[in-house]
Amino acid sequence: MHTDLVAALDIGGTKIAGALVDGSGRILLRAQRPTPAQEDGDTVMRAVEAVLAELSVSPLWAGTSAVGIGSAGPVDASAGTVSPVNVPGWRDFPLVSRVRRAAGGLPVALVGDGVAMTAAEHWQGAARGYDNALCMVVSTGVGGGLVLNGKLHPGPTGNAGHIGHISVDLDGDLCPCGARGCVERIASGPNIARRALENGWQPGPDGDTSAAAVAAAARAGHPVAVASFERAAQALAAGIAATATLVEIEIAVIGGGVAGAGDVLFVPLRRALRDYATLSFVQRLTVAPALTGTDAGLVGAAAAASLGRHGEAAAVVSSRS
Amino acid sequence: MHTDLVAALDIGGTKIAGALVDGSGRILLRAQRPTPAQEDGDTVMRAVEAVLAELSVSPLWAGTSAVGIGSAGPVDASAGTVSPVNVPGWRDFPLVSRVRRAAGGLPVALVGDGVAMTAAEHWQGAARGYDNALCMVVSTGVGGGLVLNGKLHPGPTGNAGHIGHISVDLDGDLCPCGARGCVERIASGPNIARRALENGWQPGPDGDTSAAAVAAAARAGHPVAVASFERAAQALAAGIAATATLVEIEIAVIGGGVAGAGDVLFVPLRRALRDYATLSFVQRLTVAPALTGTDAGLVGAAAAASLGRHGEAAAVVSSRS
Numbered sequence: 001m002h003t004d005l006v007a008a009l010d011i012g013g014t015k016i017a018g019a020l021v022d023g024s025g026r027i028l029l030r031a032q033r034p035t036p037a038q039e040d041g042d043t044v045m046r047a048v049e050a051v052l053a054e055l056s057v058s059p060l061w062a063g064t065s066a067v068g069i070g071s072a073g074p075v076d077a078s079a080g081t082v083s084p085v086n087v088p089g090w091r092d093f094p095l096v097s098r099v100r101r102a103a104g105g106l107p108v109a110l111v112g113d114g115v116a117m118t119a120a121e122h123w124q125g126a127a128r129g130y131d132n133a134l135c136m137v138v139s140t141g142v143g144g145g146l147v148l149n150g151k152l153h154p155g156p157t158g159n160a161g162h163i164g165h166i167s168v169d170l171d172g173d174l175c176p177c178g179a180r181g182c183v184e185r186i187a188s189g190p191n192i193a194r195r196a197l198e199n200g201w202q203p204g205p206d207g208d209t210s211a212a213a214v215a216a217a218a219r220a221g222h223p224v225a226v227a228s229f230e231r232a233a234q235a236l237a238a239g240i241a242a243t244a245t246l247v248e249i250e251i252a253v254i255g256g257g258v259a260g261a262g263d264v265l266f267v268p269l270r271r272a273l274r275d276y277a278t279l280s281f282v283q284r285l286t287v288a289p290a291l292t293g294t295d296a297g298l299v300g301a302a303a304a305a306s307l308g309r310h311g312e313a314a315a316v317v318s319s320r321s
Numbered sequence: 322m323h324t325d326l327v328a329a330l331d332i333g334g335t336k337i338a339g340a341l342v343d344g345s346g347r348i349l350l351r352a353q354r355p356t357p358a359q360e361d362g363d364t365v366m367r368a369v370e371a372v373l374a375e376l377s378v379s380p381l382w383a384g385t386s387a388v389g390i391g392s393a394g395p396v397d398a399s400a401g402t403v404s405p406v407n408v409p410g411w412r413d414f415p416l417v418s419r420v421r422r423a424a425g426g427l428p429v430a431l432v433g434d435g436v437a438m439t440a441a442e443h444w445q446g447a448a449r450g451y452d453n454a455l456c457m458v459v460s461t462g463v464g465g466g467l468v469l470n471g472k473l474h475p476g477p478t479g480n481a482g483h484i485g486h487i488s489v490d491l492d493g494d495l496c497p498c499g500a501r502g503c504v505e506r507i508a509s510g511p512n513i514a515r516r517a518l519e520n521g522w523q524p525g526p527d528g529d530t531s532a533a534a535v536a537a538a539a540r541a542g543h544p545v546a547v548a549s550f551e552r553a554a555q556a557l558a559a560g561i562a563a564t565a566t567l568v569e570i571e572i573a574v575i576g577g578g579v580a581g582a583g584d585v586l587f588v589p590l591r592r593a594l595r596d597y598a599t600l601s602f603v604q605r606l607t608v609a610p611a612l613t614g615t616d617a618g619l620v621g622a623a624a625a626a627s628l629g630r631h632g633e634a635a636a637v638v639s640s641r642s
Contacts, residue, residue, distance in 0.1 A: 074601045083601065132477060146568065148469065155569030156453060157602045166563035167597055168491045170502075170555060178599035179562070181491075234491060241500070242487035243567055247467065248476030276488055278499035280395045280404065281478045 002028065003063040006305045007055055007103060009048065010297030011071040011095075012113065013037050013086030018051035019295075020060050021302035025124050027295060031055050041089040048095075049102045056103070067099055067108045068305025070116025070297045073143070077110045077158030109305040111145075111158045113137075116300030117255065117292070118145025118161060119152050123303045125291035126253040134240060134249045135290065136163055138265075139256035142184040142236075148247060152307055164188070168238040186235035189258045196228040215261035229261065230268040237272030244282040255290025262289075323349065324384040327626045328376055328424060330369065331618030332392040332416075333434065334358050334407030339372035340616075341381050342623035346445050348616060352376050362410040369416075370423045377424070388420055388429045389626025391437025391618045394464070398431045398479030430626040432466075432479045434458075437621030438576065438613070439466025439482060440473050444624045446612035447574040455561060455570045456611065457484055459586075460577035463505040463557075469568060473628055485509070489559040507556035510579045517549040536582035550582065551589045558593035565603040576611025583610075 002022060010017040013035055020029040031054035033047040055061060072084035080096030100108045111119070118127070118135035127133040127147060136144040142164030146153040153160050164184035165177050172181025185191060189211035196214045201224040203209045217225035240252045258265060270287055277285050292299060323343060331338040334356055341350040352375035354368040376382060393405035401417030421429045432440070439448070439456035448454040448468060457465040463485030467474040474481050485505035486498050493502025506512060510532035517535045522545040524530045538546035561573045579586060591608055598606050613620060 076602065148474065153469065153568065155602075156571075157569060159600070159602045160567065160569045162566045162600060165600055166566050167559045168488060170489045170559045170597070179597045238488045238491045242563055245483045245487050246481065246564055246567060247474065248478060248481045250477075276491070276500045279480070279483060279486055281397065281476075281480045 002060055003065075005060060005064040006302040007052065007064050007067045007106070008298040008301040008305070009051065009067065009069045009099070010113070010116070010301055011035070011048065011069065011082075011084070012297070013072055013084065016047050016051050017298055018055050019298045019302075020055055020058065020064060021299060023306070025299050025302065027298060028060055029055060029058050035087065037087050039089055041093050044087055044089050045093075045098055048099065052099070052102045065106065066305040067103050067106050068301035068303070069095065069099060069108065069110045070113045070301035070304065071095065071110065073112040073114070073159055073162070075110055075112045075158045077154060078156055080108075080110060082110070109307075111154050111301070111304045112143070112162075113297055114143035114161050115145035115152065115154045115158060116304060117143070117290075117296045118147060118300065119303035119307070120292040120296040120300035121253050121255070121290055122147045122152065124299060125296070126288040127251055130251045132247065132249045133251045133253060134161065134163065134243045135253040135255070136236075137256035138187060138189070138236065138254055138258040140189055142188050146243075146247065146249070152304065154304070163239050163243060166239055166242060168235050168242070183235050183239040187232035187258070192228050192232050192258065195231060196225050199224045199227070201225050201228070211258055212260070215264050218261070218264040226264070229264050232258070233265055233268035234272045237269055238276045240285070240287070241273060241276035241282065244277055244285050245279060248281060250285065252285065252287045253290050254287065255292070255296065259289055323381055324386075326381060326385040327623040328373065328385050328388045328427070329619040329622040329626070330372065330388065330390045330420070331434070331437070331622055332356070332369065332390065332403075332405070333618070334393055334405065337368050337372050338619055339376050340619045340623075341376055341379065341385060342620060344627070346620050346623065348619060350376060350379050350381055356408065358408050360410055362414050365408055365410050366414075366419055369420065373420070373423045386427065387626040388424050388427050389622035389624070390416065390420060390429065390431045391434045391622035391625065392416065392431065394433040394435070394480055394483070396431055396433045396479045398475060399477055401429075401431060403431070430628075432475050432622070432625045433464070433483075434618055435464030435482050436466035436473065436475045436479060437625060438464070438611070438617045439468060439621065440624035440628070441613040441617040441621035442574050442576070442611055443468045443473065445620060446617070447609040448572055451572045453568065453570045454572045454574060455482065455484065455564045456574040456576070457557075458577035459508060459510070459557065459575055459579040461510055463509050467564075467568065467570070473625065475625070484560045484564060487560055487563060489556050489563070504556050504560040508553035508579070513549050513553050513579065516552060517546050520545045520548070522546050522549070532579050533581070536585050539582070539585040547585070550585050553579070554586055554589035555593045558590055559597045561606070561608070562594060562597035562603065565598055565606050566600060569602060571606065573606065573608045574611050575608065576613070576617065580610055
């Protein structure tokens with residue numbers, strides 16, 4: 001009989017994934033629904049409830065002592081609410097209280113998806129054993145989270161580590177967030193592809209204009225494709241160096257689809273990091289690809305709930321009251 | 322009879338200040354020597370020893386239980402060494418062990434000067450009562466420190482909060498640190514003055530080309546002087562917003578000579594912050610002038626030592642061994 005299980009929810013704009021996760025991070029049971037992202041808030045919530053219902057009919061549910069949620073942001077862990085950019089029906093939506101009700105009153109922990117991925121990488125991935133780490137997802141957007149002094153640092157509202165929206169180019173292009181020159185505005189997959197297309201790169205016969213196609217062209221030596229990845233790497237390096245200079249991290253872990261480009265990204269990134277991480281205490285910073293893959297959100301949500309139960313990240317945990 | 326005193330050292334490129342500080346942050350005794358900054362390392366150390374000797378002949382010394390050092394950086398609290406940019410005779414200089422010997426074996430805590438100022442502002446100044454804060458000095462350089470989760474966050478080497486050397490303009494001017502577009506390269510006093518002069522501002526009959534003179538001209542409405550402060554404010558805003566986005570701070574406290582410009586700096590800074598601090602969880606961020614003044618380094622060094630003794634910032638404390 002399993003005890004000490006956590007129910008994990010990974011809530012994104014496309015799907016709502018759920019799982020029962022054991023104390024060593026193994027996924028024992030899964031459930032999933034598409035996110036009805038354009039519907040009203042209650043309809044989206046019903047999809048979450050369906051996932052929880054599917055998990056709770058399992059005999060394993062009796063050993064489940066908490067729920068951990070990693071959600072697309074912004075979240076507000078202190079209020080227990082979420083306002084995911086891509087789910088317009090949820091604005092200050094009281095997700096924590098609704099999940100607690102659906103889960104029979106179990107305690108619920110909420111963090112942003114970047115923080116969840118970080119919890120997973122610190123527990124089981126490339127950041128394992130590091131007391132100070134930045135973990136990032138470079139994909140359609142750029143997100144992240146921090147480990148400081150050996151512990152997850154979600155921040156008071158569960159949003160810390162939002163490296164995608166720090167400005168590294170204060171006069172740069174306007175970002176949808178309202179600021180200019182954000183890391184995401186330069187380094188996300190769609191922006192890598194946009195810049196390549198604007199500068200004369202053309203897709204192959206399949207018409208694929210994704211960042212992955214630009215990466216393939218860069219590997220084949222196409223100079224515009226190479227330059228677009230180099231620019232993304234420069235912005236990521238400036239953002240990572242800023243983080244290291246501000247909070248002293250020892251490793252930056254990078255996951256997400258764009259990280260799948262491999263050397264096309266990592267070689268210029270490590271080179272650019274030498275240009276921006278100049279102070280003595282940040283020069284030993286290493287960069288590594290993420291290891292936890294597509295289950296990072298679920299494993300990390302479970303980790304955040306476990307941390308909360310052990311009092312290490314009280315800010316992310318809603319009370320039972 | 323006073324007990325629970327701390328001997329504080331504030332070590333800069335111009336002077337070495339020392340004090341005995343009580344548990345409520347009052348300075349009971351002072352000593353000071355000029356920094357022989359261009360001499361060899363042992364000569365500089367003798368000035369530190371002279372300050373400690375002057376303090377230790379006081380009857381108050383019997384109640385002193387620790388030494389706190391705030392030093393110009395970079396420092397390496399984990400190794401107990403310092404390498405201040407403006408004191409070339411000290412490179413990886415074993416300041417902690419030398420001070421411990423000079424102080425009769427008392428435990429010694431070492432932090433960077435930005436971290437010390439932050440400890441002072443959190444204890445007695447504008448950051449008091451805030452659990453998450455950035456405190457900055459904008460002066461000849463730009464330095465800073467962080468309070469996270471209610472505690473000083475010196476980082477493993479005592480250098481965290483180095484906001485002056487994060488890049489907010491990745492293609493910008495080369496900074497002496499080796500990176501480009503650092504906050505300090507745009508917002509320090511000398512850079513405010515340089516930019517005003519380059520754009521046609523001329524000093525008055527007294528020939529004063531300091532940032533304070535530019536501030537006076539800006540108050541009188543000189544457009545080039547106003548613009549130079551606005552550019553500095555923009556860079557500071559981008560850096561403060563980046564910090565808030567990365568670690569969730571509630572307040573940014575700004576001290577140092579340039580902060581003395583008052584509204585000439587703070588009005589455009591608060592305006593620019595609205596441009597860069599865009600995500601929901603950073604929009605409530607406030608900016609306030611520092612309160613602790615010229616004793617911040619001493620009071621903060623004492624605070625860092627006290628925190629160390631109480632186990633809250635073990636990384637900054639050298640053992641007795």
